[in-house]
Amino acid sequence: MATFDLQSILDAYGPDAGRDYAAHLNPRFHDLLRLVGFDRRFVRGEGPYLWDEQGSRYLDAIGGFACLSLGRDHPVLRDALEQSLRIAPPTLIQFETPPLAVALAESLKRFLDRPGDRVFFVNSGTESVEAAMKIARAATGRPGFAHWSNAFHGLTLGALSMNGAEWLRRGFEPLVPGCREVPFADTDALRAALADESVAAFFFEPVQGKGVIPHPPGVLREVAEICRETGTLLVADEVQTGLGRAGAALASRTDGVEPDLVCVSKGLSAGAIPLGAVLGSAAIFDRVFDSVERSVVHSSTFRENPLAMTNGLAVLHVLREEAIVERSARMGAALVAGLRDLAPTVPGIREVRGRGLMIGVELDPPALAIDMPGLANRTSTLVAQALVMRLLQRHRLLTQSTSKGSGVIKLVPPLVISEEDVDWIVEAFRESLVELARGRGAAVRGLIKMMRKAPGVVLREAVQ
Known part of the structure; x- marks a missing residue:
């Protein structure tokens, strides 16, 4: 060998x-x-420390771009991954219902207190945003999207189309058509942008990553009401803020809103194995996966793999047990x-x-x-x-x-x-x-x- x-x-x-x-x-x-x-x-x-070749210790306040929620080499996470490799459950059969995916979906819904949701697993934060875009279009029959200025939702083509930084978009146009930028926290402008009812979903970060900018009090509750009035899905991009980063399981809940769709990733992966998820109501998911033929209308090769599912289960276990x-x-x-x-x-x-x-x-x-x-x-x-x-x-x-x-x-x-x-x-x-x-x-x-x-x-x- x-x-x-x-x-x-x-x-x-x-x-x-x-x-x-x-x-x-x-x-x-x-x-x-x-x-x-x-x-x-x-x-x-x-943990939160790094050591260089000379043995000097550093404190890492970049945290892998906010994904290293448990620090590096957490013993529970390491042991869980070693168990997965040792037990070696069969991987990527594809036409199967993986028990670890079922366990992680149930555990994630319980941790986030969204018991009625369905879960779609992905491999990264930007993939969760891309999946939410497709889900929103299929569920509403509408083509457009809206987002705040200064937004950051990822750098793949769809997510980039909702990016508020011109210098990041430059060179990659034309992007996904129908994406409308709204001045940050301007609810009158948002109401006008959604008035023609052609927008499938409004995406927001509870705290904007670029600049670390929270919403003014009451703004997100008004945003949620505008979305309800116009039939627009409200999508919380909690890729960075969720699972404890912003001091709550979901930062959007701190602002008093319950989004239609939630994207998570960084805190669920904890920087060990790439992992993300989209959560949404059964009613929304059933409008996307609405037949046997369309049961695989959105998928990816590596989602629900045993290492990623084990990693997510171990992360949630540590988040709970170590408060x-x-x-x-x-x-x-x-x-x-x-x-x-x-x-x-x-x-x-x-x-x-x-x-x-x-x-x-x-x-x-x-x-x-x-x-x-x-x-x-x-x-x-x-x-x-x-x-x-x-x-x-x-x-x-x-x-x-x-x-x-x-x-x-x-x-x-x-x-x-x-x-x-x-x-x-x-x-x-x-x-x-x-x-x-x-x-x-x-x-x-x-x-x-x-x-x-x-x-x-x-x-x-x-x-x-």
């Missing part, structure tokens, strides 16, 4: 992974890592309070907002930097990146700015962080903001650091 040695592959490719990544995958992404100082090798991860949702709410409140208490004492924080452990720190660039000639439109980006770089290099804290041109630092650490980790984050922001504000030189320092890291990349990007 052939043998396989994974460790030897890691040892062979690890030291030069950056250079080889540029050669074989995406050189511009490697350039990005060089620019912001992320071109380093991490060799171990456990992770409650922990997220508690640690998130402590982190928001710590950062808000910090804001009046240091320059550079305009606002701290968020729910649970989905938190945005909006910077005040003029307090940290003077616009540089020819680069005034990039001040917010430079300031944010200067802060991200200092947090990483000085405090071993991984963070990100939320989007191109954004002055918002997003914090989405694993939901298992401790009070000590909260203090780690607050102190890192305190020291870094004080240092960067000296002489209002944050933008200059950010640019100088980038020039030192990758001068050719900076010069090439500056002329584009």
